[in-house]
Amino acid sequence: MNPQTFARTLGIGLLIFCVVIMASSGTYVVNPGFRGVEVILGKVSSTFKPEGFGIKIPIVTVIYPMSVRQQTAEEQADCYSSDLQQIRVNLRVLYRIPEASVVTLFQDYYGQPFASLIAPRVHEALKEVTALLSAEQIVKKREQIKAQSLSIAQKKIGSLLVIEDIVIEDITLSKELGHAIEAKMVQEQEASKSKFFQNRAQIEADTAVIQAKGEAQSIVIRGKALKENPAFVDLKIVDKWDGFTPVVIGGGENLLLSLQDAERLRGSRPILSTNQSAANPRRSPR
Numbered sequence: 001m002n003p004q005t006f007a008r009t010l011g012i013g014l015l016i017f018c019v020v021i022m023a024s025s026g027t028y029v030v031n032p033g034f035r036g037v038e039v040i041l042g043k044v045s046s047t048f049k050p051e052g053f054g055i056k057i058p059i060v061t062v063i064y065p066m067s068v069r070q071q072t073a074e075e076q077a078d079c080y081s082s083d084l085q086q087i088r089v090n091l092r093v094l095y096r097i098p099e100a101s102v103v104t105l106f107q108d109y110y111g112q113p114f115a116s117l118i119a120p121r122v123h124e125a126l127k128e129v130t131a132l133l134s135a136e137q138i139v140k141k142r143e144q145i146k147a148q149s150l151s152i153a154q155k156k157i158g159s160l161l162v163i164e165d166i167v168i169e170d171i172t173l174s175k176e177l178g179h180a181i182e183a184k185m186v187q188e189q190e191a192s193k194s195k196f197f198q199n200r201a202q203i204e205a206d207t208a209v210i211q212a213k214g215e216a217q218s219i220v221i222r223g224k225a226l227k228e229n230p231a232f233v234d235l236k237i238v239d240k241w242d243g244f245t246p247v248v249i250g251g252g253e254n255l256l257l258s259l260q261d262a263e264r265l266r267g268s269r270p271i272l273s274t275n276q277s278a279a280n281p282r283r284s285p286r
Contacts (some may be wrong), residue, residue, distance in 0.1 A: 017275070026053055026056060026058040027056070029054075030049055030065060034066060035065070035066050035067065035068055036064065036065055037050065037065075037106045039061070039064065040057065040060055068097050070098055073119070075092070075093055075122065075123075077091065079126055079127050080127070081133060081134055081137075082134050085135040085173070086174065087171060089130075089170070090168075091122075091166055091168050093119075093163065093167075094163070096161075098159070101161065102161050105161075110227045111116055113161060113278060117161060118157065122154045123155045124148045128152060129149050135173060139171060146167070
């Protein structure tokens with residue numbers, strides 16, 4: 001190969017290589033869920049690049065991706081209650097970057113905006129809420145603490161970032177405080193149980209009084225009815241008769257035998273009334 005041909009081939013190869021390099025550095029791709037921040041020779045563009053394929057100035061332009069998806073960060077906060085008890089709260093913060101804040105966050109909070117912007121506001125909001133409650137109330141009112149902390153943190157951050165939710169995963173107390181709260185809850189349960197039994201006993205006593213009053217009124221009404229209708233007693237006797245001849249006939253002062261003697265003689269022979277004894281006197285043996 002002569003020198004001219006070699007030089008021409010080398011030149012063509014270098015030209016193709018440069019074209020490939022220029023073409024690869026002159027295009028970019030922004031993945032779904034991201035927005036591109038364009039930086040030209042160290043200067044940030046005021047507008048972001050949407051997701052998809054685009055063309056840029058080779059070599060001098062760099063596209064930095066910024067996620068606009070919802071993100072989750074774990075955090076641990078140490079707080080103090082109103083009774084000066086130290087409490088550790090493990091939580092998760094759900095947040096996202098709005099499109100309008102992509103360029104501003106890249107310029108002012110380069111990297112991860114959570115550590116520099118969200119976490120301090122969330123800690124501050126959580127401490128403000130827990131400082132107004134006792135340790136026992138903090139354990140019981142977890143949902144209330146979450147809602148108030150979320151509202152305060154959102155106001156502090158403003159529209160620069162969007163905090164979707166705060167999830168309180170665990171509240172850790174000291175062992176001594178935990179045992180004290182547990183003992184108090186047991187005492188409250190025992191007191192509630194005793195109060196329940198007292199209320200039930202009072203209800204039963206009131207029910208017994210009402211029943212006694214009802215029975216007394218019933219006796220008075222029945223006595224008045226019997227007094228006004230004496231024949232009602234005879235009707236009851238007929239209803240209760242078992243079909244056997246009574247062992248004692250008579251009433252009031254005319255009772256011939258006592259009840260014990262009547263029961264003893266009932267199985268042997270019938271006992272007649274005084275009227276029957278006079279009408280049919282027993283014949284003496286011949």
